[in-house]
Amino acid sequence: MTDTHSDYRLSQLDQLEAESIHIFREVAAEFEKPVLMFSGGKDSIVMLRLAEKAFYPAKIPFPVLQVDTGLDFPEVLATRDNWVNRLGVNLVVASIDDAIANGVVVDDGKTSRNRLQIGTLLNAIEENGFTAAFGGGRRDEEKARAKERVYSHRDEFGQWDPKNQRPELWSLYNGRLHAGEHMRIFPISNWTELDIWDYIGREGIEIPSIYFSHQRRVFERDGMLMSETPLNPTRPGEVIEERTVRFRTCGDITLTGCVESTASTIDEIIDEISVATLTERGATRGDDRFSEAAMEDRKKEGYF
Amino acid sequence: MSTVKSTQMDLLRFATAGSVDDGKSTLIGRLLLDSKSIFADQLEAVESTSKSKGYDYTDLALLTDGLRSEREQGITIDVAYRYFATPNRKFIIADTPGHVQYTRNMVTGASTADLGLVLVDARQGLTEQSRRHAVILSLLRVPHLVLAVNKMDLVDFSQEVYDKIHAEFTAFATKLNIPDLAVIPISALAGDNVVNRSENMPWYSGSTLMHHLENVHVASDRDLIDARFPVQYVIRPKSDEFHDYRGYAGMVAGGVLKPGDEVVVLPSGMTSKISRIDLFDKEIMEAFPPMSVTVHLEDDVDVSRGDMIARVKNAPQPSQDIDAMICWMSTTPLKPRQKLAIKHTTRTARVLVKDIQYRLDINTLHRDQDANELGVNEIGRVQLRTTVPLLCDPYSQNRTTGSFILIDEATGVTVGAGMINN
Incomplete structure (x- = not known):
């Protein structure tokens, strides 16, 4: 058993962890078909770790989705495989090459693979009928992300409407959707880059x-x-x-x-x-x- | 370099209110800059934008304008979250715009805040808007309030001006629920009393803003008396190794839970004892807010999502009749006999609006008893009838078990925020 918290204090990192775990459980309880978007980067690995903690000792009750750009670092793919095998989660790979071959996205030779990821990802979400997709975005990363909700609504076209977001109050998340819509979920919204590293260090998490x-x-x-x-x-x-x-x-x-x-x-x-x-x-x-x-x-x- | 890692820092969430004219964005820019939370590329972008707009100074406000349309129009659209840290504390700012949709945005920002920061322009003194902000922070039971009297440089750092605003605000605040108030004279543009003590105001002996933010005591704001555990998710691995494992996962909303505690499961009223509390793969001796844990009971009672675990002699009263203050957020007004969805802790139900008792004028605190609807950004006292009992506490006792959101069933949009009355 661990120490007694005689002063009932939780460090900010423990508070962030508790908040993220709360979000994972809320989504697993309320959404029919969640998926975790996994890039292999440190943020998505921290997400996987939090999901592991949220449902332990049960397995993570949703699959992991990766967009294969064909341009991924081999070290990143190796780490991904280690994680997926250890946790025993299902891995869904959406390949940009397949998406191009099937005409889902068009490679005009000018558009970067990063852009082609969007169509590939949206197609994978639609094809698999995913209703909630966890992403590792953090609000400290970038100015547009600073304004995004934890539950970020996407319309039938997968689009985000930043001017028309649902208000998000207390820790009461609204997951209502219409057919064809989905929700992006950002469980580590409130983490900073430094928090991520401190957590990786504290937890001894394997990263690429x-x-x-x-x-x-x-x-x-x-x-x-x-x-x-x-x-x-x-x-x-x-x-x-x-x-x-x-x-x-x-x-x-x-x-x-x-x-x-x-x-x-x-x-x-x-x-x-x-x-x-x-x-x-x-x-x-x-x-x-x-x-x-x-x-x-x-x-x-x-x-x- | 700091020696305290984020693994040991504590956390302060605060909401800022004020308009661009009060210098709010400049103040936030200053806090970020002086705590070294701004990176060179962010500062360069702001410097180049300032130049291209023809300013002869670096507009720190540009640091916080997030969306392209905001930059183009020079306004702030929505609540933005910002982060900075000093050696002992991490700060999350909910930065809310002062003008457009101010009530909706302020209520959102204040809902999770430990502290509210209201800015006034020393030249203007208290305005209708600053009173409104204080009222909203008080309604949302934000326990700490800071009134920052900004632009002191433009009133010659006059103590008289500060004293007048201080006295006026203190008098106004007696009508509100503000347990802790600090009034700090600052100049966000020049940095006086923001991080560094101002040499221009020797008559002020209180804390600088940053010192206050770093030291305000928030740990005792939580309710550690009344144990409340809304069950969020039932964990049943059904694996060989954990064949009989049945744990109730959730976030502690109040009190301290310990193995051996006699508890009641609501609404069924079945009693049992806590046999074990898990935090991931470890057993822990105590769970308190806001920990996310898994609770095990000795007896095989029926527990599911939406239920609440509390102490036998200290449990919320299940009720289908809810009396609450509601902040309405939809352009379609709230009216009696309307039906909506409600989400309260982990429980979702439907509600019927029975009666609108009054609409609160947040400028004058006048209660309009004749009101028969609530328009967008209006606040009022409303009676609701729910399809199933909710396990509520007064919002004044517990901000988690005392709050709810209302959802339009047709559009799925969050249209109201509610705070339960005694």
Whole structure:
């Protein structure tokens, strides 16, 4: 048995955990067919951990959905498989390549895979009849997310209407839907990047190795360090060199940059981000850089 | 660098109210900037936008404008949540706009707040709007209130101005439920008394805003006396290893639960004892708000979602007749004989609106007994009849078991927020 809390205090991280677990249980109780959207990144891994805790010792009562961009880091897929196997959850993979082959989305050669994820994801939600999809979005990540509800309603087209959100009061979540609509659920809305890392450290959670310092052959593009990969050929003038790097986010390998870092433990990563001067998305995500409202636009269309 | 990790920090949720003109966004920008919660790329974006708009200063307010349409129109549309931390405490700000849909948004932001921060412009003094904000915070039983008298630099840091606003507000606040009030003279633009003590106001001996936010005592705001455990989800693994496991999962809404406690399950009234409390894979000796735990009972009683576990001699009274203050949030007015869905703790039912007793004018606190409907953003006292008994406490005793939302059954939209009366 654990210690008695003689002063009845809960640390803020314990409060966040309790809130997230409450959200998972609420959704499992009220929605017919929830699914957890899993990217393999640290946020979605923390979500899986919270879902594990919410239903323990029962198995997580919903499947995990991953959009296979064909451009995922192999280390991320390996971690995903470890988690899925350990927890014994069902994994549903929605492949962008299949979606292109089936005409669900159109690859015009100009649209990034990140954009094609939207159609692929919405199609997977519709095909499987999922009514609630957990996402690992955090409100501290980006200005548009700061205004999003924990239960974020999507219409029949999967669209988010930021000006017409349902008010969300106390811890009373409204999960009412019409046929064809679904709800995006953000159980870690109130967590910050630092909370995520502290929690990973405290819980001893397995995350993809690319988050830790390693040697990698990289080149510089638009001020970001990108991985050498046949999926992302270098352009004239781009020089490949080996550097000591780590990733702050896990996304599409052609768009996700890394930072020079020697941080090889959770504590070192926490020290590093405590003094970081750039947001994790601003520093290393090409997909968020296209415009100041890039995230807002993708969210309206149905992005995570 | 801080040595306290977020694993040990405590948490303060606060709601801010005020309009752009009161300098609210500037103040929030200042809190984020001075607590080093702004990153260089965020600051650069704001600096470049300020320049492109032709400002000769960095408009910190731009840090908090989230949506493109807001940036284009220079207004704030909705409640936004912001985060910052000092070495001992993490803060979640529910930033609510002061003008458009203010009641709906403020009620939303205040519903989860430990503290409400109301801004007034020192030059204007108390306005109708600041009184309104204080009334809403009081109705929502936000236990701590800070009145920040902003733009003190524009009144020559005058003690007289501050004293007058202080006295006026204190007099007004006696009509409200505000257990803890602080009135702090600040300049958000220059930073006086925000994080650093102002040298311009030696006559003020109280805390700076940040010091107050860091030290206000919130742990005893919870009800640790009256045990309330709304059952959220029944965990039955049905696996070989946990064949007979049957746990009632939920978030503790009040009191302290311990193994051995004699409890009653409502509404059935069956009694049993708590045999065990689980927190993930560990057994714990005590559970208290807001922990999410799993409770086991000694006897095989019928318990399901929507039920409430309480102490035998201290349990809420199941009732189908609800007397509540309701904040209405739909453009279609609330009227007697209307039918709606209600969500109270983990229980969902239907309600019939029996009577609107009065509409509260939140500017004057006048009760209009002749009101026969509640329009959007109006607040009133309403009698409801529910299809099944709800297990309620007065909102003044417990903000979780005393609150509910009303849902339009046709549209599925949340149309009302309710606070149960004694």
